[in-house]
Amino acid sequence: MTNKINLVINLSILALLIYLAVSVKQLQDKVFPDPNVMIPLMGMEQREELRYNIREFLNNVIVEAIEEQENK
Helix, strand or coil, rough: CCHHHHHHHHHHEEEEEHHHHHHHHHHHHHCCCCCCCCCCCCHHHHHHHHHHHHHHHHHHHHHHHHHHHHCC
């Protein structure tokens, strides 16, 4: 009976080790991707937000410049 319990415990430990090895490999692939493939640093939403912020900044600069010219 104890041999069967030990066998079940050992198989469970082996299954957990295999699961952890696969998980670590997947995590490693995400963290250290193929050096020959470029990964975008920004997502589409971040890119759109950056464009919006740049446009707003430039519009504010133009408005300030126009107001400054009108005050002279």
